[in-house]
Amino acid sequence: MVVVMSPEATEEDIARVVSRVEGVGGKAFVSTGVERAIIGLVGDLESFHHLNLRALGGVADVHRISDPYKLVSRQHHPQRSTVWVGPPEHQVPIGPDSFTFIAGPCAVETSEQTMAAARMAQSAGATLLRGGAYKPRTSPYAFQGLGEDGLKILSSVRAATGMPIVTEVVDARDVDVVAAHADMLQIGTRNMANFGLLQAVGTAGKPVLLKRGMTATIEEWLMAAEYIAQRGNLDIVLCERGIRTFEPSTRNTLDISAVPVVQATSHLPVIVDPSHAAGRKDLVVPLTRAAIGVGADGVIVDVHPNPETALCDGPQALVGSELRELAQAVRRMPPVVNRVDSSTRIRRA
DSSP states (O other): OOOOOOETOOHHHHHHHHHHHTTOOOOOEEEEEEEEEEEEEEOOHHHHHOGGGGGSSSSSEOOOOOOOOOOOOTEEEEEOEEEESSTTTTEESSSEEEEEEEEESOOOOOOHHHHHHHHHHHTTTEEEEEEEESSSSSSSSOOOOTHHHHHHHHHHHHHHOOEEEEOOOOOGGGGGHHHHHHEEEEEOOOGTOOOHHHHHHTTTTSOOEOOOOTTOEEEHHHHHHHHHHHHTTTOOOEEEEBBBOOOOOSSBBBTTTTHHHHHBBBBSSSSEEEHHHHHHGHHHHHHHHHHHHHHHSEEEEBBSOOOOGGOOOOGOOOOTTTHHHHHHHHHHHHGGGGGEEGGGGOOOO
16 A cells, blocks of 8 residues: 655654554555655555545545555556756756666776766767766676776766766665765666665665666556665666576667566666677667657766776777767657657756
8 A cells, every 4th residue: 555645745744654553563664755755554454545645734645556566656646747857056856757878888997988988978869877886797806897986077077068977876774875975776687686775875865877787677666666665765777787598699689578567567767788798889869769769868878988908898889980870869869759858858957
């Protein structure tokens, strides 16, 4: 069961609902979004019905949700959500009314490389900067990232460009330090089912980009989002980045159908990562076009000033003519599907 609070609900109104629920032996999980709070209830449904929660001040509605993912389901939230990323003076939207272009280096290597990649991304129309300071890799001998030094580089690049930062956190113990630098926390495919990490980012106070696990079903992906939402954070963006199949022609198989399926099921925004789906730069633009056509809320793409020397995923990083072709696609195609460039909706204080 889910209690939807009105936009005008006060903290006292929310506390009153929580107290009533806990008074009959139930548990209440408060999740706060941009517009309103939602309270997920766990316990005896009959006891909750007798509480007459709809009569309490600040309560807009009460729903019985059949989906196993209560808070991220569209059953209680028919309008799709927009997640705003960045400081109050420069917030970038990701949601149904715009198309958001996120780009940057897969890994932060040096200050010069990261700044060059950020300038490339910004020139191509990107409004959010991605860059990995912590890099979980299949091989323990591969480059693992610069850690906190990489976060400091990202912070300096943000100061110079004004682009909010999206970066990955791989360990619950690092959430606080990453959140101190990042505007959005990314959970990668290898950590989608790291439930302790999901709970930690749920309490970090920052929007979360949740990538689909490479072997995860859509329901498992949404249940992972529920772990974050249950800890109080509804500012979640889902990212389809390809799943592992029998097909060896690409690094992963981009499940493009996941975008409309999830949008019909959940109110959360859904973006696509064509770089990690393909593992090949020649497929990034075609897959981006497909993502736009199917209604994705944005894309996240790898760019690098010198892909041939990149320490991570160089074969999929764009530069030069490939990046210019991508920029053209993300500028021209979204209006065809009634989307506007997210840069036209940036909130500036």
